[in-house]
Amino acid sequence: MEAVANNQLVSIEKPEIVAPPNWEPVIIGILCNWCSYAGSDLTGTSRIQYPPNIRIIRVPCSSRVDPWFLIKSLQTTADGVLVSGCHPGDCHYISGNYYARRRFLVTKKLLNFVGFHEDRIQFSWVSAAEGPKFAKVVAKVTEDIKKLGPLHLYKKENFEK
């Protein structure tokens, strides 16, 4: 069989799934402790408002994020995942975010290949001083995932039925 070219890897998620009324997506945000988590704290201290759909998990570094976490999130509780780390070059652990970036690209490709829409998992750089930026990122991710609707693909409950 011929190899599938990258640009042919399109989502097999069905757009016709209609979200129930008052549906709100659940988004898991996995943030590194030193930049993005601190940045999200700053968003709080600055009282900048953002959509309440995100649930934040703290990890020491974005390089701690195992692709497994993303798969597990989409498989169980989340409609989308945001991973955020320090800006390139600013990693608290010297080079962790570079590993995270590479690993994330591969994971994204894989998840895309098995049928998830690419907006389901997103990546961003937010520094400890970028409170407003964090709010913007969350607002964008929430909006993207709201557009996609609830995630049914590969959800555990679908298999159990």
Next chain:
Amino acid sequence: MARVGVFVCFCGANIADFVDVPKVVEEAKRIREVKFAIDYKYMCSDPGQQQIRDAITQYRLTSIVVAACSPRMHEKTFRKALSDAGMNPYLLEVANIREHSSWVHQKDKKAATEKASDLVRMAVAKSIANEQLHEISVPVTKRALVIGGGIAGIQAALDIADARIPVVLVEKSPSIGGKMAQLDETFPTLDCSQCILTPKMVDVASHPYIELIPYAEVLELEGFVGNYKAKIRKKASYVNFKTCTGCGTCWQKCPVKVPNEYNMGIDKRKAIYTPFPQAVPNKPVIDAAHCTMLTKGKCGICAKVCEKGSIDYKMQDEIIEREIGAVVVATGYDLWDPKPYEEYGVGRFKDIITSLEFERMVSANGPTNGVPVRPSDGKVPKNVVFIKCIGSRDEAKGIEYCSKICCMYTTKHTILLHHKVHDSHAYVFYMDIRAAGKGYEEFVKKAQVDTAATYLRGRVSKIYKKGDKLIVRGEDAQIGQVVEVVADLVVLATAVIPPKDNPDLARLLGVSYDKYGYMSEAHPKLRPVETAKAGIFLAGCTQAPKDIPDTVAQASACAAKVCGIFSGDTMKKDPMISTVNNEYCTGCQNCVKVCPYGAIVTEEVPMGHGSKEMRTVAKINEGVCQGCGSCVAVCRSMAISLAGFTDLQIINEIVSI
């Protein structure tokens, strides 16, 4: 079976106003493992902590969840409460329902409450997988590195050295002293800057515990608190400091003239030079970019006249390595270039100068022997216009923040002008007079009376030339009219900005910095001199604009923090580090490659119990591991686990939402 206690904080009204706290408690009680849940007004207060301590014994709790502010704020506080009650402190989890919920969802109490309940549930799920951890103790190298030899670096170095801790002081330029050495007098006491600074500079040079490395910069910093390794590049000075007596014959005879940085380019120095007469060390260096011997191979006069034979044109940069336990960063500030103020004719009109140029002119050791003159014709100016907030508080052209020191030094300049030119008159265009500080307001008031300076509240819109005078057109907002002032000299109070290479240095040190390039403190109020990286501290303007008293106070605070680290032979280290399970490790060594600290090595272990055949497994040096978790994510066989952030803990969080 886990027995979890949940403690939900009101944080006064901070959480309670936007999150239904009793509802969160109720929801928490519905979780099977939660055996006790309660709310309290201030969980971090002593009665709040007492409730935690009491519940631990009363309900035989196996882990604790505190739902309150960010763990970056009070995790330590609550951990201590646990250990006070005889419980392992790492059995605590903090659910961040303030920064992540009540403060950011203030318009939707229902959603904020739901989110807070979710965050509590996640923390409970994580805490069930928490393990008992114990702090690790690592040896400490008792030597501090101070980067920057201005007043901040000098003060920090002296305070640390006085505690009999060796200090390495690295200064970029040929002499320590920094910006303060360029000042004539200091506000609000009008102390002579040199008189209070130079004795300290001499103390640094002669202190038995200080190693002064001038004309050098830090290239690399590896390691972690207590055990850093610094690589320092000592630039070639082309003068052997060991034999040089500092007699000065070389620079007197040197034929090459270069604009003098110390005097803001108002006069010239030579290609071989000491920056100023009171320099420490008082030894000349050759400016390689301008010396004709080094650029074209012609001249060599300094080598001929040097009786000691100290000149060495073949000298190379030298790399010095030092083992360091803690670092104080004191790189100071730069001044903003006012070029964008084209409507003022900056660059076109010679008689528009910056405040530091004015400071050099009125300085007794300055290029004009303490008398301000017009750069265009050398005449002594009678009418001088001072314009404040050049670049500061100006989002359009400069930066948003207030540079803090300009109001005060401009006041000082009006006094200095009055002292040096008795029949002069000063006009000050200002936006506000910010004189918050001990004796500052009194200083401004007194100066206004003594000098009879005219203060005009408003911005200058244009400066143009008429004959040999400058006409300054601006608004006097208090009378609501446009005014024009005929000026002989215009002095611009330019903004304080961080040194251009501050972000590079911050990256090299692993410290975060803000959008302007100032290095970021760990907490704006409670940890103002610490950075997020343990063992690296900030003194002076490298963190934000500051005057001399604040800078000195901060430098001493850094010294106290450094001495704290060095108070014992070992120091406690967070136990959140990686461990390898040898049974699972296949020896693929992927982890070795990704570890940014080289903390992972390999070791040979027997294939099986009593077996003579050996196999390779990874081994983590717990003193070096910083707990980033890179190795965990690359481990294919899941042999590596990061304490505090195990796979199980994170998956528990994910699935429990």
